[in-house]
Amino acid sequence: xxxxxxxxDLGGTLxxxxxxxxxxxxxxxxxLPTPQGGGDAVVQQMIDGARKLMEKHKLARSDVAAVGVGxxxxxxxxxxxxxxxxxxxxxxxxxxxAMISAALGIPMVLENDANAAGFGEYVxxxxxxxxxxxxxxxxxxxxxxxxxxxxxxxGAHDIGxxxxxxxxxxxxxxxxxxxxxxxxxxxxxxxxxxxxxxxxQDGAPSSLQETLKHKGKINSKDINEARKAGDALxxxxxDEAAMYLGIACVNIARMLxxxxxxxxxxxxxxxxxxxxxxxxxxxxxxxxxxxxxTAVVLAKLGNDAGFIGAAGVAWQAYREGSIQxxxxx
Amino acid sequence: xxxxxxxxDLGGTLxxxxxxxxxxxxxxxxxLPTPQGGGDAVVQQMIDGARKLMEKHKLARSDVAAVGVGxxxxxxxxxxxxxxxxxxxxxxxxxxxAMISAALGIPMVLENDANAAGFGEYVxxxxxxxxxxxxxxxxxxxxxxxxxxxxxxxGAHDIGxxxxxxxxxxxxxxxxxxxxxxxxxxxxxxxxxxxxxxxxQDGAPSSLQETLKHKGKINSKDINEARKAGDALxxxxxDEAAMYLGIACVNIARMLxxxxxxxxxxxxxxxxxxxxxxxxxxxxxxxxxxxxxTAVVLAKLGNDAGFIGAAGVAWQAYREGSIQxxxxx
Numbered sequence: 001x002x003x004x005x006x007x008x009d010l011g012g013t014l015x016x017x018x019x020x021x022x023x024x025x026x027x028x029x030x031x032l033p034t035p036q037g038g039g040d041a042v043v044q045q046m047i048d049g050a051r052k053l054m055e056k057h058k059l060a061r062s063d064v065a066a067v068g069v070g071x072x073x074x075x076x077x078x079x080x081x082x083x084x085x086x087x088x089x090x091x092x093x094x095x096x097x098a099m100i101s102a103a104l105g106i107p108m109v110l111e112n113d114a115n116a117a118g119f120g121e122y123v124x125x126x127x128x129x130x131x132x133x134x135x136x137x138x139x140x141x142x143x144x145x146x147x148x149x150x151x152x153x154x155g156a157h158d159i160g161x162x163x164x165x166x167x168x169x170x171x172x173x174x175x176x177x178x179x180x181x182x183x184x185x186x187x188x189x190x191x192x193x194x195x196x197x198x199x200x201q202d203g204a205p206s207s208l209q210e211t212l213k214h215k216g217k218i219n220s221k222d223i224n225e226a227r228k229a230g231d232a233l234x235x236x237x238x239d240e241a242a243m244y245l246g247i248a249c250v251n252i253a254r255m256l257x258x259x260x261x262x263x264x265x266x267x268x269x270x271x272x273x274x275x276x277x278x279x280x281x282x283x284x285x286x287x288x289x290x291x292x293x294t295a296v297v298l299a300k301l302g303n304d305a306g307f308i309g310a311a312g313v314a315w316q317a318y319r320e321g322s323i324q325x326x327x328x329x
Numbered sequence: 330x331x332x333x334x335x336x337x338d339l340g341g342t343l344x345x346x347x348x349x350x351x352x353x354x355x356x357x358x359x360x361l362p363t364p365q366g367g368g369d370a371v372v373q374q375m376i377d378g379a380r381k382l383m384e385k386h387k388l389a390r391s392d393v394a395a396v397g398v399g400x401x402x403x404x405x406x407x408x409x410x411x412x413x414x415x416x417x418x419x420x421x422x423x424x425x426x427a428m429i430s431a432a433l434g435i436p437m438v439l440e441n442d443a444n445a446a447g448f449g450e451y452v453x454x455x456x457x458x459x460x461x462x463x464x465x466x467x468x469x470x471x472x473x474x475x476x477x478x479x480x481x482x483x484g485a486h487d488i489g490x491x492x493x494x495x496x497x498x499x500x501x502x503x504x505x506x507x508x509x510x511x512x513x514x515x516x517x518x519x520x521x522x523x524x525x526x527x528x529x530q531d532g533a534p535s536s537l538q539e540t541l542k543h544k545g546k547i548n549s550k551d552i553n554e555a556r557k558a559g560d561a562l563x564x565x566x567x568d569e570a571a572m573y574l575g576i577a578c579v580n581i582a583r584m585l586x587x588x589x590x591x592x593x594x595x596x597x598x599x600x601x602x603x604x605x606x607x608x609x610x611x612x613x614x615x616x617x618x619x620x621x622x623t624a625v626v627l628a629k630l631g632n633d634a635g636f637i638g639a640a641g642v643a644w645q646a647y648r649e650g651s652i653q654x655x656x657x658x
Contacts, residue, residue, distance in 0.1 A: 074619075130485070131485065132484060132485040144584075146584065146585075148477055148482055149480070149482075151478070153477055153478075153585065154586070155461060155585055155586020155587065156459075156460065156461040156586055156587055156588040156622065156623075157586055157619070157622040158586070159586045159619055159622065160583075160584065160585050160586035161584065161586075162583045162584075162586075163583065163584065165583045165616055166579075166580045166583050166584065167497075167576050167579050167580055167614065168496075168499065169499060170497065170498060170572070170573075170576060175616075177616040177617065177618050178615075178616045178617030178618065179579065179614060179615065179616045180614070243499070244499075247496050247499060250495075250496050250508065251495045251496055251580065252584075254489075254491045254492065254494045254495050255473075255475065255489065255490065255491075255492065255495065255581075255584060255585075256475075256482065256484055256489050256584075257483070257484020257485055257486055257487070257488045257489035257490075257491075258484065258485055259485040285496065285508060285509070286507075286508065287494055287504075287506040287507045287508045288506065288507030289506050289507065290403075290486070290488055293485065293486040293488065294485075
């Protein structure tokens with residue numbers, strides 16, 4: 001078997017493990033549950049999962065170039081430390097790179113989970129020769145990953161690519177982050193649902209009145225279905241999200257001029273129902289000085305993007321010799 | 330004399346020539362007028378200026394590592410071609426890198442003028458160890474330059490860092506570029522003046538009524554002076570520009586997380602009068618999740634940024650061996 005990197009995608013419920021070979025071909029991943037009993041248990045599960053993956057594929061330590069971990073943050077990526085993970089109890093100041101590389105005898109790279117997913121989609125685009133890509137993940141929140149000239153952009157303080165917190169509406173909806181008018185407040189599945197729910201509760205006429213009465217809440221799928229059935233309120237909320245995503249795409253194109261803007265996350269499961277309106281707003285609002293060079297497309301990898309990108313970042317660090325933790329036992 | 334790169338800053342009125350040594354120390358530059366008689370005359374003036382600079386400093390061909398040219402665009406940077414320069418007649422499809430490197434026997438790198446000025450400010454920050462910087466130039470328009478991890482971000486189609494055309498106001502003021510609500514329409518010296526002039530012509534009470542009657546127009550200095558003397562309209566226009574620049578700074582911080590956002594161009598000559606309000610809006614609107622890591626500061630180099638940055642980009646390309654035109658005669 002060719003040399004591999006191990007990718008680990010740490011989530012609040014599941015940890016995903018999988019391989020990526022030198023040519024960018026991923027293996028079939030598996031999941032283990034995320035222990036809820038504190039940081040040590042989580043790290044041990046990650047070590048056990050990596051060992052299980054190596055056994056399954058009969059990989060010796062020397063067959064694995066590096067391990068990449070995509071984790072929610074905040075992180076100190078360059079030092080390999082997870083500072084905190086709001087959705088996983090007990091993960092505070094965990095020197096994960098040192099712990100995992102010591103246990104496995106393989107160097108480890110830590111990456112922000114959204115950056116990792118973005119880099120996964122970038123790995124999937126490699127056969128096209130693309131070097132510049134921006135990933136927008138539309139789920140509970142709106143996250144992002146930026147690849148410039150083939151490399152993840154982390155920023156000076158490891159807090160770059162927070163694309164959900166670009167201000168797209170001056171003095172707009174207040175966000176938990178302390179800003180107003182963040183993209184996330186208009187274009188995440190959660191807040192799109194909340195906005196619809198608020199309007200419905202305020203008595204706006206809509207078929208979603210029935211949905212709310214029936215289910216006690218409204219989700220983005222309900223909005224899309226109501227919209228397709230001709231509901232005006234649903235259409236307004238959906239279209240507003242697409243418009244603000246269009247503004248975000250214009251601003252990304254003006255700043256970074258990528259080949260692709262890739263839409264992922266739960267909301268992107270709506271496929272063309274979300275892609276086409278975003279594209280339409282993007283092209284309508286985009287400048288006319290050059291043809292629209294940046295293409296807006298859907299993500300391809302779904303839930304596999306995280307482990308593939310984590311392993312891809314590990315490959316890159318390995319090749320550059322910039323891998324963070326080489327303290328082998 | 331230590332080895333040098335030559336920096337050439339091509340402007341509509343003047344061409345500036347100067348040296349930059351390996352440690353990032355610039356020499357004293359000089360200007361030659363920009364010929365208005367077509368592309369060949371402009372290129373010849375650039376060649377003559379470079380030769381004059383070498384003679385003045387007694388530099389042999391082998392003492393010069395490379396030449397960098399900062400030019401208005403659009404450009405094909407990777408191919409070293411100036412496609413057009415709206416403010417210099419006759420510059421259409423000029424293979425400038427090939428022409429200059431053949432004439433001088435020294436390889437040449439072509440860079441966008443705003444990117445070059447941004448990289449100049451980055452060179453000036455090098456003793457601080459900074460690797461991530463965004464430059465905003467506030468003049469006739471609003472331009473930009475982005476440095477990520479020590480390298481200029483050009484984008485996939487050489488049209489990145491067009492920071493003046495970020496949309497900061499959905500459905501805002503229409504821009505010549507075809508977009509609406511561009512930063513440039515609120516925060517450039519030109520458009521700030523136009524906005525004030527429009528309000529004054531519409532009869533808004535302001536001390537600028539007198540200025541307009543007297544001078545036939547209002548410029549950004551007039552607005553700043555009226556503002557400091559307590560004029561409400563002037564205060565509103567100035568503060569609005571600062572507010573939109575604050576939004577731009579938030580969005581830059583969220584996307585790229587730079588160490589510094591550097592304000593340059595004519596409007597930045599107002600010094601603290603523009604810096605402090607921009608900072609205030611930035612800090613007020615910025616998220617509260619982390620302390621404000623990105624510092625907003627004034628540019629240091631004034632009109633020298635362009636030649637220093639062009640030479641800096643040449644040094645970088647020389648060191649990387651990625652210089653575009655090695656077709657020596």
